[in-house]
Amino acid sequence: MIRNVLGLSATLLLMANSCVQYHYSPNFLQTPYHEQKGEAVVSASVTGGPTSLGGDFSASWSPVKNGTVMLNYYHTRSQFQDPNIFGGTSYIERSRGYLMEAAAGGYFPLFFGTGAVYAGGGIGRTRNDYGIERIADIRLNRFFVQPTFTFRNNWFRLGMGLRMVMVNFPKGNIDYRIEPDDIAVIQKLEQESPFVFPELGGNIGVHFKPVTVMAQLVLLPTQHSVDYGFDASNFGIGLSLDLHELGRNKKKPSTTED
Amino acid sequence: MKKLAPVFALLSVILLVPACKSDFTYYYYTEEQTKVLNEYLDLPELPHDYTVTFPSHLSNVGLFPRAVERDKAVLGRVLFYDKKLSKDGTVSCATCHKQDLAFSDDKAFSDGVYDRSTTRNSFALGSVANFSAYYGTDLNGSSAIRFFWDNRAETAQDQSRGSMTNANEMDMTMHDITETVASQPYYAPLFDKAFGSTEVTESKVLEAVANFVNAMGSYQSKFDEQANNSTGTFTGNFGNVVYGNAFSGFTAEENRGKELYNANCSSCHSGNMGRPVLQLANNGLELNPTDRGVGAITGNSNENGSFKVPTLRNVTLTGPYMHDGRFKTLEEVIDFYSTGIQNHPNLHSSLRQGSNAKVFNFTHDQKQDLIAFLHTLTDDRLLEDKKFSDPFKQ
Numbered sequence: 285m286i287r288n289v290l291g292l293s294a295t296l297l298l299m300a301n302s303c304v305q306y307h308y309s310p311n312f313l314q315t316p317y318h319e320q321k322g323e324a325v326v327s328a329s330v331t332g333g334p335t336s337l338g339g340d341f342s343a344s345w346s347p348v349k350n351g352t353v354m355l356n357y358y359h360t361r362s363q364f365q366d367p368n369i370f371g372g373t374s375y376i377e378r379s380r381g382y383l384m385e386a387a388a389g390g391y392f393p394l395f396f397g398t399g400a401v402y403a404g405g406g407i408g409r410t411r412n413d414y415g416i417e418r419i420a421d422i423r424l425n426r427f428f429v430q431p432t433f434t435f436r437n438n439w440f441r442l443g444m445g446l447r448m449v450m451v452n453f454p455k456g457n458i459d460y461r462i463e464p465d466d467i468a469v470i471q472k473l474e475q476e477s478p479f480v481f482p483e484l485g486g487n488i489g490v491h492f493k494p495v496t497v498m499a500q501l502v503l504l505p506t507q508h509s510v511d512y513g514f515d516a517s518n519f520g521i522g523l524s525l526d527l528h529e530l531g532r533n534k535k536k537p538s539t540t541e542d
Numbered sequence: 543m544k545k546l547a548p549v550f551a552l553l554s555v556i557l558l559v560p561a562c563k564s565d566f567t568y569y570y571y572t573e574e575q576t577k578v579l580n581e582y583l584d585l586p587e588l589p590h591d592y593t594v595t596f597p598s599h600l601s602n603v604g605l606f607p608r609a610v611e612r613d614k615a616v617l618g619r620v621l622f623y624d625k626k627l628s629k630d631g632t633v634s635c636a637t638c639h640k641q642d643l644a645f646s647d648d649k650a651f652s653d654g655v656y657d658r659s660t661t662r663n664s665f666a667l668g669s670v671a672n673f674s675a676y677y678g679t680d681l682n683g684s685s686a687i688r689f690f691w692d693n694r695a696e697t698a699q700d701q702s703r704g705s706m707t708n709a710n711e712m713d714m715t716m717h718d719i720t721e722t723v724a725s726q727p728y729y730a731p732l733f734d735k736a737f738g739s740t741e742v743t744e745s746k747v748l749e750a751v752a753n754f755v756n757a758m759g760s761y762q763s764k765f766d767e768q769a770n771n772s773t774g775t776f777t778g779n780f781g782n783v784v785y786g787n788a789f790s791g792f793t794a795e796e797n798r799g800k801e802l803y804n805a806n807c808s809s810c811h812s813g814n815m816g817r818p819v820l821q822l823a824n825n826g827l828e829l830n831p832t833d834r835g836v837g838a839i840t841g842n843s844n845e846n847g848s849f850k851v852p853t854l855r856n857v858t859l860t861g862p863y864m865h866d867g868r869f870k871t872l873e874e875v876i877d878f879y880s881t882g883i884q885n886h887p888n889l890h891s892s893l894r895q896g897s898n899a900k901v902f903n904f905t906h907d908q909k910q911d912l913i914a915f916l917h918t919l920t921d922d923r924l925l926e927d928k929k930f931s932d933p934f935k936q
Contacts, residue, residue, distance in 0.1 A: 416738050422566070456566035460588045461735060464612055467568075474564040 305379050305412035305466070307422060307473055308451055308508075309338075309515035311358035312500040313485025315432040315443030316344035318352050318391055319398055322528060329500050329522025336362030336379075340500070340520060350390050352400065358383045381410035385426065397435035397442075404428055414462045420470055422456040441496055444486030452478035469513050481506045494529035498522055575731035582728045583933045589616045589735075590929035592757040594672050599769035600761065603783050605816045608674040610757045617732040618754025621747060623932045626722050628712040630655045635705065635751070636932060642925050644668030644856035645758060650867025654710040661710065662691050662833070663867035666860035668924050670853050672759030673698070676817055687821055691849045691865040694839045698752035699745070716744045723747060758930065760855045760921030765815060768792060768918075775813075780820070784813030792918065799915025802908055806879075809892045810851050815919060818851040823890040825849075826883035826899055827864060835865065847886050855919045872913050880904040 312329060324345040331338040338360030346352045361380035385406020391398050405427040412420045432445030453473050460467065484505060489498030502518045509516035570588050571579065579585055592615040594607040621627065622635045638652035638660065639645040646666030651659040670676040677687050677698065689695035695704055706712045706719055714722075723729050724742040733740045736750055774787035784804050788797040804813055812819050822836050824847045837846035849865050863869040869878060883889070885899040893900050904912070924930065 453564050453566075456564070458566055458568045460568045460570040461613060464591055464593055470566070474566045477564045 305377065305414060305420070305513060306381065306515040307410055307412075307453070307469070307513045308424060309358075309360055309381060309383075309410075310447075310449075310483050310485070310502045310504055310518055311356055311383050311385075312340045312342075312487070312518060312520065313430065313432075313445050313447050313483060313502050314342045314344065314354060314356055315434045315445050315487065316346075316352050316354055316391075316400070317398070317434050317436045317441060317443065318344065318346040319393075319436075321346050321349045321351075324527040325524055326527065327496075327498075327522055327524030329498070329520040331360065331500075331518050331520030333362075335364045336360055338518070338520070340518075340522070342524075346391075350392060351388070352391060352402070353386070353388045354402070354404070356383070356385050356387070356406070376413075377415045378413040379410070381408060383408035383424075383426065385428075387428070387430070389430070394433060397433055400432045400434070402428075402430045402432070404430075414459075414466060416461075418459045418461045420456065420458045420462060420466075422453055422458070422470070422473070424451055424453050426451045436491070438493075439491050441489040441491055441498065442486070443488075444484075447483040447485065447502075448480070449483060450478050450480045469511075473512055476512075479508060479512070481508050489524070494526040496524045496526070498524060570735070571731055575734070578727050579731055582726075582935060583620065584935050585616070585933055589613065592616075592753075592929065594674070594757060594759060594761075596672070596675070597761050597766045597770050599766065599772070599814060600671060600675075600816050603814065603816065605671070605675055607672040607759070608756065610674065611736075611753050613736040614750045614753035615757050617729075617736040618750040618752070619930070620728070620732060620933055621723070621751050622754050623934055624726075626726065627706065627714060627719055628655050629714055629718075633712055635702075638664040638711070639667050641930055641932075642859075644760065644859045644921075644924060646856075646860040648861070650862045652711075654708070655713045658710045658713075660708075662865050663862060665691070666852070666856060667755060667758050668760050668921070669855050669857065669860060670759055671761045671816055671855065672756075674756035675759070676853070687817065688850070692835045692839050693822055693850055698755055699748040702748050702751045702755075703744075716747075719747060720744055758924070760919075760924045762923050763815075763855065763921040764791070764918040766921075769814060778813070778819075779809060782808055782813050782819045783816065784808055793914065795911050795914040796918055798908075799911035799913070802904070802912050803915050806902060810890070811854050815853055815855055818853050820851050820890070822848045823851050824886055824888040825879075826886055826889045826893055827868070827878075829884045829886055831886075833866065844888055847888055854916060856921060856924070857916050858920055859925075872916060873909065876904065876909045876912055880909065 316325060326343045327341070329340045331340055338358065341357045342354060344352055344354035359382045364377045383406060385404050387402045387404020389400050389402030391400035405425065408424045408426065410422050410424070426449055428447050428449040430445050430447040432443060434443040456470065456474065458470055481504065483502055485502035487498045487500040489496040498521070500520050500522065504514055504516050508514045568588055589612055592610045592612045594610065596605065596607060625631055625634045627634065633655050638647045640647060644666045645668045647664035650663055651661065652664045653659055667673065677689060689701040695701040703716060706714050707716065720742050729742065730740040733742060733746065737746055768789035768791045769785055772785055772787060772789055774785065775783050776786050778784055785800070789800070792800065810818065810820050810823055822845065828847065831847040834846045835849040837843060837848060858872065861870060861872065863875050869875045880902045883893050883899040889899060
C-alpha cells in the first residue's frame with residue numbers, strides 16, 4: 285500500500301511536469317456524517333497542485349431516517365507555460381473541467397461508527413487546450429456506488445470509502461491539430477469507453493461546532509491514470525458547516541431541491 | 543413519501559442516461575480552408591499520420607527516427623510536388639524523386655528546368671530505413687551523415703535549398719520561392735496549420751520540406767520481417783550488425799545471397815540495413831575518375847573518387863546505379879564487383895587483396911543469389927502509401 289502511494293506520488297510528480305490535460309479528474313469522495321434524520325451539511329474545499337486550482341463543493345441532507353441525499357460539484361482549472369527548451373514558440377496550455385452529480389444512500393450503525401452506501405450519477409465536461417487553441421472538448425458522465433465508513437465525535441471526524449465508478453465519454457469535439465500522441469489517447473478514450481475502476485478516498489477533520497476544518501484525499505489506484513490521462517489523485521483542504529447545529533428548529537436548507 | 547422525491551428523480555436520471563458508445567468529432571481545416579484546398583488539392587479531411595515507428599530489429603540496436611511534425615509534413619508534401627516552385631513551372635522535387643521508384647529517377651541524369659539535366663544520378667530518398675534516423679538533419683558531429691553523393695550538404699534544409707536554387711534543377715532564388723508560395727491560395731491554410739500563421743518565409747518552407755522528407759523511409763520489407771524474428775546477430779567492424787543465421791522465411795537462394803552479402807558487402811552497406819557502416823568510400827569504379835566526388839569538396843586527395851555509401855533498401859527499383867548512373871541493372875553492378883573493381887589508390891581496403899583490387903569472381907549462381915537477396919529489401923508499402931503521393935488535382 286505504502287509502495288502504491290509512493291508510486292503514485294512519483295507518477296503524479298512526473299505528470300505535473302509534463303502536462304495539464306486530464307480527461308478525467310476524481311472529485312473528493314464525500315462521506316456524509318449523518319446519524320440522524322434532519323441533519324444537513326454543506327462543505328467547500330480547495331484543491332490544486334503546482335499548475336492547477338480547483339474547488340469541490342458538496343451538500344448533504346438526511347430527509348428520512350437512515351436516508352441521505354447529496355449533491356456534489358467539482359470544478360478545476362490548470363494552466364501551464366510550455367518551457368520549450370528547444371527554443372521554438374512557447375505556448376500556454378490550459379485545461380478546465382467540471383463534474384456535477386447527485387446521489388442517494390442509506391446509513392446504519394457499524395462498529396464504533398457509521399456505515400453507509402451511496403449510489404449516484406452525474407455529468408461533466410473537460411475542455412483541454414493543448415496550446416495555440418487546439419482544444420479537446422469532451423463530455424463525460426459518471427455513475428458510482430460507494431460504501432463508506434465514518435466516525436465522528438464532538439471534536440473529531442474521520443471518513444473513508446471506496447468508490448466504484450463507471451465513466452463514460454459520450455461526446456467529444458476535438459481539434460485534430462493536437463499532437464498525434466495526445467490524439468491517440470483521446471481515440472483510446474473514444475474506443476474503450478466506458479471505464480470502470482475503483483477510487484479510494486477519505487477525509488479527516490477537526491470539528492469546532494458547527495464548523496469542521498478538514499483535509500481530503502482521493503486516489504485512483506489503477507493504470508487508468510497513466511494510460512488514459514486521468515488525474516491520479518486529488519488532495520485538498522476545506523471547511524464544512526453542519527447546518528443543523530446552527531440552531532434548534534431551524535428550517536432545513538434548500539440546497540438539495542434543485 | 544414526498545421527501546423521497548429527490549431519490550426518485552436521481553434514479554430516473556440514472557436510467558435515462560444511456561451508457562451509449564462514444565461518438566467524437568474531429569476537425570482540422572475550417573470550412574473555408576477546405577473549400578480553398580479542395581479547389582487545387584486532394585487532401586484528406588484529417589491529415590495523414592507521419593509518425594515513423596521502427597521495427598524492433600532496428601530499435602533494439604539503438605536506431606530511432608526523430609520526431610516528424612505532422613502538420614509541417616502535410617505542407618511539405620504539397621511543396622515537394624509543386625511544379626510552380628521551378629523557373630519554367632515544369633519541375634518539382636518529385637520529377638527526379640518518384641514515389642513508385644522509391645523516390646529515385648529511372649534516368650542516369652534527371653531532367654531539370656528548360657531541358658537541362660543534372661550532373662549526377664538522382665538519389666533514392668527511399669533507400670534508407672528512415673531519412674531522419676539516417677541523416678544528420680539536426681545532428682552535428684561525426685555520426686551525422688551528410689547529404690548528396692559528395693556529402694556536401696549538412697542538413698535537409700541545406701539540401702532542399704540546394705535543389706531549389708540549382709540551375710540544372712529548379713533554378714529559383716529563395717526569394718522567388720517564397721513569393722510563389724505566398725501567391726498560391728492553397729498554401730495559406732497549410733501554413734496556418736503548420737506554423738500558426740500564414741506568413742511565408744524561407745526557413746518555414748525548408749523546414750516543411752525537411753519534415754516531409756524526414757518521414758520517408760522503408761522499414762517494412764521482407765528483410766525487416768525476418769530480421770525482427772531472428773536472433774543470432776554479431777557485430778563486425780565499426781558496429782556493423784550482421785544477421786549470421788539463415789532466416790526461416792527466406793528461400794535457400796535468398797539465404798545464400800545474404801551470406802555472400804554479409805561477407806563481401808555489409809562492411810560498407812551494413813548488415814542490418816540501418817545506417818551505412820562507412821559514410822564514404824572509393825569502391826573502385828574508375829582509375830581516373832572525372833568526378834572526384836568527396837575529394838572535390840574537401841580538397842583532400844585521399845578522398846578523390848570517394849562517394850557516399852548508399853544503403854541498399856529498394857535497390858531493385860532505383861537503377862540506373864552509382865553516382866553517374868553508369869550501370870543500368872543490378873546484374874551489371876554485380877558483374878562490376880565480381881571482376882571490374884579498379885585499383886584506384888584510394889580504393890577501400892575491404893575491396894583489396896594485398897596491393898591489388900579484389901576479384902570476387904562470383905559464379906553465375908552466386909550472382910543470382912545476391913540479386914535474390916537484394917530483392918528482399920523492397921518495401922512496397924512506401925511505394926503505394928498515399929501520404930507520400932502527389933496531392934495535386936490533375
